[in-house]
Amino acid sequence: MKLRQTSNIKGRILIATAVFILAVLFWRFFPTPGEFISETIFRPLLQGETALNNLVRGESQPLSDEESNELDYLRAENASLREVLGQSDEPRIAAGVIGRPSALPYDVLMIDKGSDDGIKVDTPIYIGNDTVIGFVAETYQNSSLVALLSTPGFASTAYIFGPNIYTTAVGIGGGVTRIHVPQGITLNIGDLVVLPSVSPGIYGTVSAIDSVPERAEQYGYLTTDKPISSLKVVAVGTRPLSVMEFDEARAVVEETRREFLSIGVPAEFLIEAQSSTSTATSTEEGLEADAEVNTVTE
Amino acid sequence: MTFRILYFIGLSLLSVFITPLIFVPLAVLYAIRYFAIEILPLAFLIDVYFGAANSLPLYTIGAFLLIISLEIGKHFLMLK
16 A cells, blocks of 8 residues: 555656746747747736726726827827937837736736737837836737846846946835945935936836945835736837946936936926027036026927 | 645745735645645746746755655645
């Protein structure tokens, strides 16, 4: 009896080992059939869950004709303003979010556009105008996997306004990224953060600080202004991210600094001399203020 | 058998929609009750679809370790 039980266990362990080895080999060298089966099963489930969520929250009301026309008009106006202001005219693809971190098996984002819609691997994912939250790690036929900058283990170079330092931000999951700096550097909650290697926009703010005087280092926790768990739509860039040199990164930081010093003041409230001479006031190294500091920027 | 199939379908759905903190204990119970070899293909599909950015198929490895350890454990605990 005892012998039969032992041989039964050995048989089971043998079967499990064989299936495991096969699964790992397929995962590593031949994932395409698995990807196809997974997408066929999981994508409809994720889309169904998202649709159900929207239905329950009453967020799936279709736009009226008037609202659609207004949206089209605003899009056209936005495009022309971008052209006038000389901003990047990189086309972007809007994609719906069907899976978010904390609910999915890995700390990733799933979007409902894939290779059939022109999504490419390594292209950036934007929320808002210039904020990159991650990049496309894998594309499937009708969906894509987005690796977030907050995915555990992902490291990116960050610049913190306030202490004005470059440091490394490491993802810890759940939409949170952690920086790790020595004591003595003054971190404040609300300090703006830029990840110059991926985008010129503000990534987010320092939302919490873990600083114990007895410890040689302190931690700052960064989050995006819009929580990643509440995202519904993102924009996918069409140009893959590329490696950046430090000088380029520094230029990006300076550009961002200039941008957040300027605000969009309506023409009726804006008072300035109609002169073409320079009125630069900043003396900070590397920062040359534009001739018209109050230029309406996007 | 019907209960086993329903349990596995429920487990598969939960693996996609909820946090592993809830899914893993249910998978452990399933593996205690049955020889849960079908968890391995499920874990493989999860790794292939959601874990493409990872360097290791964590779910497949986890499922394998779970099955092996519980099969050995069940023998010593005389659960089966």
